[in-house]
Amino acid sequence: MAEITLDKVVKRYGKLEVVHGIDLKIAHNEFVVLVGPSGCGKSTTLRMIAGLEDISDGAIRIGGDVVNDLPPRKRNISMVFQNYALYPHMSVRENLGFGLKIAKQDPKMIEERVAEAAETLGLDALLDRTPAELSGGQRQRVAMGRAIVRHPEAFLFDEPLSNLDAKLRVQMRTEIKKLHQKVKTTVVYVTHDQVEAMTLADRIVIMRDGNIEQVGTPMEVFDHPLNTFVASFIGSPPMNLLPATVRGGAVHFTDGKSLPVPSRLAGKVRDGQEVTFGLRPDDLTPQGHGIAEGGERAQMELEVILSEPLGTETILYTTIAGQEAQGKMYGPRPVSPGERLVFDVALEKAHLFDAATGRSVAAD
Amino acid sequence: MQTKRPPFWQREKYTPYLLLLPAILTILFVVLLPLIFSFYTSFTGYRLIRPESLWQWVGLRNYERIFGDDDFWAAFVRTIVFLTIALNLEFLLGLGIALLINKITWGQRTLRTIMMFPMMFSPILVGYQFKFVFNDNIGILNNALESLGLSDGAIPWLVDTYLANFAIIFAEVWMSTSVFAILLLAGLFAMPRDPIEAAKVDGCNAWQVFRHITLPFLMPFVFIAMTIRSLDVARAYDIVDVMTGGGPAGRTELLWTLIARTGYDNARMGQANAMGYISIILSIAFTYYFFTKLIASRRYMGGAD
Ligand SMILES: Nc1ncnc2c1ncn2[C@@H]1O[C@H](COP(=O)(O)OP(=O)(O)OP(=O)(O)O)[C@@H](O)[C@H]1O
Ligand SMILES: [Mg+2]
Numbered sequence: 001m002a003e004i005t006l007d008k009v010v011k012r013y014g015k016l017e018v019v020h021g022i023d024l025k026i027a028h029n030e031f032v033v034l035v036g037p038s039g040c041g042k043s044t045t046l047r048m049i050a051g052l053e054d055i056s057d058g059a060i061r062i063g064g065d066v067v068n069d070l071p072p073r074k075r076n077i078s079m080v081f082q083n084y085a086l087y088p089h090m091s092v093r094e095n096l097g098f099g100l101k102i103a104k105q106d107p108k109m110i111e112e113r114v115a116e117a118a119e120t121l122g123l124d125a126l127l128d129r130t131p132a133e134l135s136g137g138q139r140q141r142v143a144m145g146r147a148i149v150r151h152p153e154a155f156l157f158d159e160p161l162s163n164l165d166a167k168l169r170v171q172m173r174t175e176i177k178k179l180h181q182k183v184k185t186t187v188v189y190v191t192h193d194q195v196e197a198m199t200l201a202d203r204i205v206i207m208r209d210g211n212i213e214q215v216g217t218p219m220e221v222f223d224h225p226l227n228t229f230v231a232s233f234i235g236s237p238p239m240n241l242l243p244a245t246v247r248g249g250a251v252h253f254t255d256g257k258s259l260p261v262p263s264r265l266a267g268k269v270r271d272g273q274e275v276t277f278g279l280r281p282d283d284l285t286p287q288g289h290g291i292a293e294g295g296e297r298a299q300m301e302l303e304v305i306l307s308e309p310l311g312t313e314t315i316l317y318t319t320i321a322g323q324e325a326q327g328k329m330y331g332p333r334p335v336s337p338g339e340r341l342v343f344d345v346a347l348e349k350a351h352l353f354d355a356a357t358g359r360s361v362a363a364d
Numbered sequence: 365m366q367t368k369r370p371p372f373w374q375r376e377k378y379t380p381y382l383l384l385l386p387a388i389l390t391i392l393f394v395v396l397l398p399l400i401f402s403f404y405t406s407f408t409g410y411r412l413i414r415p416e417s418l419w420q421w422v423g424l425r426n427y428e429r430i431f432g433d434d435d436f437w438a439a440f441v442r443t444i445v446f447l448t449i450a451l452n453l454e455f456l457l458g459l460g461i462a463l464l465i466n467k468i469t470w471g472q473r474t475l476r477t478i479m480m481f482p483m484m485f486s487p488i489l490v491g492y493q494f495k496f497v498f499n500d501n502i503g504i505l506n507n508a509l510e511s512l513g514l515s516d517g518a519i520p521w522l523v524d525t526y527l528a529n530f531a532i533i534f535a536e537v538w539m540s541t542s543v544f545a546i547l548l549l550a551g552l553f554a555m556p557r558d559p560i561e562a563a564k565v566d567g568c569n570a571w572q573v574f575r576h577i578t579l580p581f582l583m584p585f586v587f588i589a590m591t592i593r594s595l596d597v598a599r600a601y602d603i604v605d606v607m608t609g610g611g612p613a614g615r616t617e618l619l620w621t622l623i624a625r626t627g628y629d630n631a632r633m634g635q636a637n638a639m640g641y642i643s644i645i646l647s648i649a650f651t652y653y654f655f656t657k658l659i660a661s662r663r664y665m666g667g668a669d
Binding site: 051052071072073077078079083085086087089099102103150 | 558562580581
């Protein structure tokens, strides 16, 4: 059982505090992804779990035991590094078997485990090469193989795919997901790519500036972002966030346009409250070009500034409240700049955030 | 229309050679000619005081004489033992110093500079310095030992066979350890952090990380240092000459002091040059050995990232 618990974990470098007391419970065999912008403390958190960084305050438990003062070798975890971190002077076979050799395991058992990992990752033909003779994707696979041969309690990944080209990244992403289904183990995976986070995670942990902003399943954080940061970070293209004021049951934008307050949020706002109106591009569609018709709708006539055809859909750029906003047109037809279209706003999917705190009004 | 071929010095094929010509000429006159000349004299009965003996061809007699000479073989074996002990000690001490300096964060630059001081001294000065340290009457070592009550008589540091050889190796190690320390420190600075961390997670303790990751990574640097040192180790001649002059009674005689004595003191230049050739071959053998090791260990470092 490898449940990992972080209890008010703090990391300070000298006087500089970079992780501010985070709490997190990772269940046995769960795939958790830490995601956030560069410098938010993802790697630091992961490295504290691995034991490569000291914990300044708080406690980390693996399988119930506090591991604060245990060196990495006693934590029974495996880590895959961004730069692969293969041992350059060892062959692929030796790289894979190194951890078991250090643990003084039976050579026959090492051989079996290495063969098993090589088979899982398609490395059979490469076993006698050195890392210098491998491509980036192959090195990545060796790094993962090295992690799985030890049958650890948990895997830690630190941006394992960021050095690969786009195509290989998608392919390896799928392989990691398959691997997790085959080798059921607890996984903590760090990335700054929200698509990777959405596709891989059982649960996503969104971090900013050393704090956890939200924890939830991919659909939870996508459908119910707790604040504007999560709303803008998850989803591509990002959610439109438009400044507005609530007056008489309607949301008034600075340019005079207005929309009704979504009925599910009606009791949550007061008259005169400054808010940020959040709407995903998928929920702002020209009439007759949406995905699902019906539901709570409102209409707005908007001028199209620019259109970007993507094939099955076209991204439309327009202006609301003096800000650029994006909409989507499904089943697209050619649109010329300057054209005025009536857009459907899917109000039941719209979000309202308090302008001062950035928090979703639905959360209170 | 047919274009005229340009003169050969303007053709592309010859340009590299043309550009290298000054260097080739310099090497030719400064290195190659003396080498050929000394090789020739090693087959003559050349004596410095009788220039006409330069034309006295004696065939292989010089070589036969040295190979049959016990003093030569003693010096030869002593030189190899000296090289082996000195290089290994310098390596181990240099490694230790480099590892320690790599660990500290404060004052590292200053220490690095201080560490280079021994390299700045001329070997002659190092020789004099240690001659006075180890002198049996006025040397500070004996003085210190007596003041501390650790010995009651004058220890003959530079006279006793073992002590004298020890003193010489000590001086040589003092002078040259920093070559290893500096090169190995450079290696440690260049060492990527990731494989070390990977090894820690893979279950290694500090010693195992050093043994399985750090040391293999450092080996190319070790071989570079060994190669450089086996080329310039003959500079130890100065130290030996000043401290003991190869004596007493040849107890500290190395090939280099023997060659100098034969050539200059006994004026047998032909014979000295024959020994010189043997010592060059010895030096090349050491260098070549370390160089092949270096090439082999460099091979996998290509994809170290
Ligand atoms: N050794 C260190 N000394 C001082 N500050 C550090 C050190 N290591 C990291 N930091 C700081 O801690 C913060 C978090 O760093 P961390 O590496 O965890 O970011 P990250 O979320 O992994 O970012 P990225 O996506 O760029 O890898 C950063 O502001 C960084 O500058
Ligand atoms: Mg990072």
